[in-house]
Amino acid sequence: AQKVTQAQTEISVVEKEDVTLDCVYETRDTTYYLFWYKQPPSGELVFLIRRNSFDEQNEISGRYSWNFQKSTSSFNFTITASQVVDSAVYFCALRGANNLFFGTGTRLTVIP
Amino acid sequence: ETGVTQSPTHLIKTRGQQVTLRCSSQSGHNTVSWYQQALGQGPQFIFQYYREEENGRGNFPPRFSGLQFPNYSSELNVNALELDDSALYLCASSLAWSGGETQYFGPGTRLLVL
Numbered sequence: 001a002q003k004v005t006q007a008q009t010e011i012s013v014v015e016k017e018d019v020t021l022d023c024v025y026e027t028r029d030t031t032y033y034l035f036w037y038k039q040p041p042s043g044e045l046v047f048l049i050r051r052n053s054f055d056e057q058n059e060i061s062g063r064y065s066w067n068f069q070k071s072t073s074s075f076n077f078t079i080t081a082s083q084v085v086d087s088a089v090y091f092c093a094l095r096g097a098n099n100l101f102f103g104t105g106t107r108l109t110v111i112p
Numbered sequence: 113e114t115g116v117t118q119s120p121t122h123l124i125k126t127r128g129q130q131v132t133l134r135c136s137s138q139s140g141h142n143t144v145s146w147y148q149q150a151l152g153q154g155p156q157f158i159f160q161y162y163r164e165e166e167n168g169r170g171n172f173p174p175r176f177s178g179l180q181f182p183n184y185s186s187e188l189n190v191n192a193l194e195l196d197d198s199a200l201y202l203c204a205s206s207l208a209w210s211g212g213e214t215q216y217f218g219p220g221t222r223l224l225v226l
């Protein structure tokens with residue numbers, strides 16, 4: 001069975017602090033894809049990153065970085081120097097046969 | 113490039129009624145997936161359409177049905193609405209669904225069932 005766990009329900013940080021959102025996944029597939037999405041209050045899910053199981057290289061995009069570790073089945077997301085605009089719910093997801101399996105999300109609040 | 117659009121944005125219905133939600137896929141995408149997101153939860157997969165055929169279904173009853181049209185737009189129909197159907201309904205489009213193509217989401221339709 002495929003499963004995504006985001007243990008952090010809510011996180012609050014002060015602006016300019018760094019914050020890491022945790023994601024742990026379960027799958028029996030040897031080839032799989034992981035995703036992160038951002039959901040602002042408007043409701044639309046905004047795609048942030050896709051990572052396949054072949055590539056464990058960490059990725060950085062501006063203030064965002066992702067740490068993928070197959071040994072611990074984790075795909076964590078770090079925001080450096082957080083900003084108020086980063087306030088949103090963040091979802092980690094695992095690709096299934098026809099769909100995405102989502103975690104329950106982490107609500108991030110950045111306090112000015 | 114046009115993104116995924118959904119209509120209506122908000123809808124209020126009463127228990128037992130029927131509802132139709134609409135989705136236009138992103139330009140060039142031929143696969144549409146529908147998700148239900150209850151308050152405080154992650155999106156749950158309803159079904160996927162590829163080239164006008166259902167291509168996978170989640171754990172939702174038959175009163176949830178769909179269509180995909182030749183232009184790849186899609187409809188989600190829900191019959192005999194129940195209070196628990198109140199949720200945000202998200203549509204996502206992708207270019208097929210192999211090799212881990214990314215699903216791009218629309219803004220959603222908020223359905224309230226009274």
